[in-house]
Amino acid sequence: MSALEPARIAPGGFKELGPFGWVAAKIGARGIRRPRFSLTNVIGQHRVLFPIWLPMSLYLLYAGKLSRGDAETVILRVGHLRNCEYELQQHRRLARTRGIGPELQAKIFEGPDADGLTDRQRALITATDEFVVTRGVSEETWVVLARHLTKQQLIEFCMLAAQYDGLAATITTLNVPLDFPD
Structure with missing residues (x-):
């Protein structure tokens, strides 16, 4: 797949992400200084898995x-x-x-x-x-x-x-x- 092909799951907004995912996506976007952090806007749509995955990911990356x-x-x-x-x-x-x-x-x-x-x-x-x-x-x-x-x-x-x-x-x-x- 190339970067020019469409996303299989489009980055979501508040409706798709829910409150936790939306806030996490906004914080992530601010951290990378972009209007959107596509990774969190995509995987954040799994409202159960995302909050379980995120702490370990942040730990490995920052702490x-x-x-x-x-x-x-x-x-x-x-x-x-x-x-x-x-x-x-x-x-x-x-x-x-x-x-x-x-x-x-x-x-x-x-x-x-x-x-x-x-x-x-x-x-x-x-x-x-x-x-x-x-x-x-x-x-x-x-x-x-x-x-x-x-x-x-x-x-x-x-x-x-x-x-x-x-x-x-x-x-x-x-x-x-x-x-x-x-």
Whole structure:
């Protein structure tokens, strides 16, 4: 599907979202400085699932045990592997505010063998690649990743990679409209 194809479920307004979803969508839109935050305007239409999914998503993105830079490294790599332009568009911007500029983003997209990555970044990218492609992480990669992350961070890495892999699949399947013209 391309970004030019119509959404399978159009972004909703107050009627479709209900009070909670509508408020969450408005806060999200304000956060990304856009009139609408399409992701919340689409998935917010599931009035039971959305309020259950949202707290975990916000925790992983803003308050998790992984640093914000580590989280963005994983999210950008997942978006790249899944060719999810919506996810990439959102997180290229957010990553810049978290210290991951265009040069580092290009290295993340290039992969774990890119020049100039730290050992920690290489471990995160390698583990993300394996997690997304093979649905697991090899023992060799796990040992390297575990040198950089605590037990809680290792658990969170798995949840974060799974969250954004599933989100990329959902966004692509529903053909959620892009929020930015670029």
